[in-house]
Amino acid sequence: MSSTQLQARVDELRALLTRYNREYYELDAPSVPDAEYDRLFRELKQLETDYPEFKSAHSPTQKVGSAPLAEFSQVTHEVPMLSLDNAFDESEFAAFAERVKERLDTNAEVIYCCEPKLDGLAVSLLYEDGKLVRGATRGDGQTGEDITQNVRTIRNLPLQLTGNYPARVEVRGEVFMPVKAFNTYNEKALARGDKVFANPRNAAAGSLRQLDSRITAQRPLHFYAYSMGVVSDDLELADSHYQRLQQLASWGLPISAEVKQVEGSVGCSAYYADILKRRESLRYEIDGVVLKVDNIRQQQDLGFVSRAPRWAIAWKFPAQEEMTVLNGVDFQVGRTGAITPVARLEPVAVGGVTVSNATLHNADEIARLDIHIGDTVIIRRAGDVIPQVVSVLPERRPTDAQAIVFPTECPVCGSHVERAEGEAVARCTGGLICAAQRKESLKHFASRKAMDIDGLGDKLIELLVEREWLKSPADLYRLKARELAMLPRMGEKSAENIVTAIAASKSTTLPRFLYALGIREVGEATAANLASHFASLPALAEADQAQLEEVSDVGGVVASHIYQFFREPHNQQIIDELLELGITWPTVEQLTQAEATLAGHTYVLTGTLTEMTRDEAKQALQARGAKVSGSVSKKTTAVIAGDAAGSKLTKAEQLGVPVMSEQDLLALLQR
Numbered sequence: 001m002s003s004t005q006l007q008a009r010v011d012e013l014r015a016l017l018t019r020y021n022r023e024y025y026e027l028d029a030p031s032v033p034d035a036e037y038d039r040l041f042r043e044l045k046q047l048e049t050d051y052p053e054f055k056s057a058h059s060p061t062q063k064v065g066s067a068p069l070a071e072f073s074q075v076t077h078e079v080p081m082l083s084l085d086n087a088f089d090e091s092e093f094a095a096f097a098e099r100v101k102e103r104l105d106t107n108a109e110v111i112y113c114c115e116p117k118l119d120g121l122a123v124s125l126l127y128e129d130g131k132l133v134r135g136a137t138r139g140d141g142q143t144g145e146d147i148t149q150n151v152r153t154i155r156n157l158p159l160q161l162t163g164n165y166p167a168r169v170e171v172r173g174e175v176f177m178p179v180k181a182f183n184t185y186n187e188k189a190l191a192r193g194d195k196v197f198a199n200p201r202n203a204a205a206g207s208l209r210q211l212d213s214r215i216t217a218q219r220p221l222h223f224y225a226y227s228m229g230v231v232s233d234d235l236e237l238a239d240s241h242y243q244r245l246q247q248l249a250s251w252g253l254p255i256s257a258e259v260k261q262v263e264g265s266v267g268c269s270a271y272y273a274d275i276l277k278r279r280e281s282l283r284y285e286i287d288g289v290v291l292k293v294d295n296i297r298q299q300q301d302l303g304f305v306s307r308a309p310r311w312a313i314a315w316k317f318p319a320q321e322e323m324t325v326l327n328g329v330d331f332q333v334g335r336t337g338a339i340t341p342v343a344r345l346e347p348v349a350v351g352g353v354t355v356s357n358a359t360l361h362n363a364d365e366i367a368r369l370d371i372h373i374g375d376t377v378i379i380r381r382a383g384d385v386i387p388q389v390v391s392v393l394p395e396r397r398p399t400d401a402q403a404i405v406f407p408t409e410c411p412v413c414g415s416h417v418e419r420a421e422g423e424a425v426a427r428c429t430g431g432l433i434c435a436a437q438r439k440e441s442l443k444h445f446a447s448r449k450a451m452d453i454d455g456l457g458d459k460l461i462e463l464l465v466e467r468e469w470l471k472s473p474a475d476l477y478r479l480k481a482r483e484l485a486m487l488p489r490m491g492e493k494s495a496e497n498i499v500t501a502i503a504a505s506k507s508t509t510l511p512r513f514l515y516a517l518g519i520r521e522v523g524e525a526t527a528a529n530l531a532s533h534f535a536s537l538p539a540l541a542e543a544d545q546a547q548l549e550e551v552s553d554v555g556g557v558v559a560s561h562i563y564q565f566f567r568e569p570h571n572q573q574i575i576d577e578l579l580e581l582g583i584t585w586p587t588v589e590q591l592t593q594a595e596a597t598l599a600g601h602t603y604v605l606t607g608t609l610t611e612m613t614r615d616e617a618k619q620a621l622q623a624r625g626a627k628v629s630g631s632v633s634k635k636t637t638a639v640i641a642g643d644a645a646g647s648k649l650t651k652a653e654q655l656g657v658p659v660m661s662e663q664d665l666l667a668l669l670q671r
């Protein structure tokens, strides 16, 4: 590279890092993963080392954090709050440990204090006479933001010290959001339609740096102390960092249970390996371990460089977030027909493994991320959880990026895909024939409240599906005892029993058969209502949406599920096969005209009845052909109001729907 090219690269790196610092420290909304930031930072540092003419005190490599936001009052740190140097692998850590020994001019093993590197944000807490009087962020290391009111809301942070504490002490530590709390917070935010946080570190920073401390108070933040700033001299401090942490603990300050004293670089390596192994089981997210020379005198001998102490290093774990390119999207069909978009990624190492797939959850998530094929995306893989797409880098979108089109047909069976109103999940409607759903729909079909096939357990169904003996419920009725008997652990006798039970299930009832079909949201009760309303299967299959909604307990969503089910030719075909194979039921008695005195009327029950329960009233009305609905509309014939009737009564009055008393109801039922 020519000197002009080098200068251009240095300028570019500085501009990028300055921008990323602002996004990360000031806005709590980074646009690139830490791994990318770290790569650029190291590249710049290397260039500045190799070509000292590019060195500058204004370079991001010489600075800590970012300037405090003007919205907050400012706090000047009496002792600067620094950053830490990083090691990304064993050899970098070994080089650090060597340098420490050389600088201390010792051959003896150095004692280290090892701590988890909590991934949150650094705070400074000032205690005077044991009382918390001020809390501040690190800011640019010299000046931070006054967040006293906010830190006061952190539950495990003492407002008053206990035991034998010094008159004045500045405590430093990390504020973070435990992983479980972070997940719960995001789930709720998603349900409310609020902004979600990309990771626990952003959640902690965004929650703590609020102008309104009431918002901070609602966020599940946590604090661990890891060092001291200035301390008044009325109390003697230990000359070991580890011992000082114990002193902090004795004053009531929470410290991590993972803090450990070890000998030399061998001890540090073992600590690193142990914590890395347990990383996922810790309650909080960590991005590495911090290894500190334990002896305070040795710390002082080693001193500082511009942005970090020479006596400590952050040995980072493999990053849990990385960036890569979205090459395409596949749509997978789950056991219940739910269709999940899966991102096909350019393979990338995340959290120590190569990731080439990530879930995109559903169509809403695709819209929320505004993700296109060809986009550069940030992937997060924490623990055993399926990798997630956190965000998209819109500025890196290529011109030929393609929008993601959700399929209208099931990729497995070709059935129509349905997405119910108000639901995030899209589903395949081919429940009976869809290979992806075969096991579940067959288990349901055979279950006790459905076709009630004795002896046909879940395990056997799974085996039969795996062997492809069962592709649809109709295949059940074609099974031969002789074939079944060849299965492992199946005697001739039990094979015969099963075939007999299958044959016996042929004579069933219409409600059972409807329930067995596994139409979404059609439970036993709805199946029974459908059967008595339509009396025959063809009548039900031909009913339109409005006719279906006339059935008691059938609302718009259920009606649409039923309607769609019978529009699917595959489903109709299986039903025909089943009937041909001999499934029968006694004709359902439709109400005679004489019995159906209330046919075509819809009633709504509200309040407490005295002569009967609401359920009894409902059954009595339904027995006379009426529909009983849960909500009042213009179509309601009348609202029957018992004692303490509420909003439904008001609604009826607003809509001009007649209101009847319990006495009126009794009279109606007498007719």
Ligand SMILES: NC(=O)c1ccc[n+]([C@@H]2O[C@H](COP(=O)([O-])OP(=O)(O)OC[C@H]3O[C@@H](n4cnc5c(N)ncnc54)[C@H](O)[C@@H]3O)[C@@H](O)[C@H]2O)c1
Pocket: 020, 021, 023, 024, 025, 030, 031, 032, 033, 034, 035, 037, 038, 064, 065, 082, 083, 084, 086, 115, 116, 117, 118, 119, 120, 121, 122, 123, 138, 173, 174, 226, 290, 314
């Ligand atoms: N994604 C981005 O755009 C972006 C931008 C800026 C910074 N960053 C990330 O932040 C890092 C730099 O941040 P930094 O200057 O805060 O340094 P750092 O996070 O690498 O290390 C210093 C910090 O570690 C924390 N810490 C946690 N546990 C500790 C312990 N036991 N003892 C001492 N300190 C402990 C403290 O908050 C301290 O300030 C980068 O390496 C990068 O990963 C990312």
Ligand SMILES: [Zn+2]
Pocket: 333, 410, 411, 412, 413, 414, 415, 428, 429, 430, 434, 435, 436
């Ligand atoms: Zn399907």
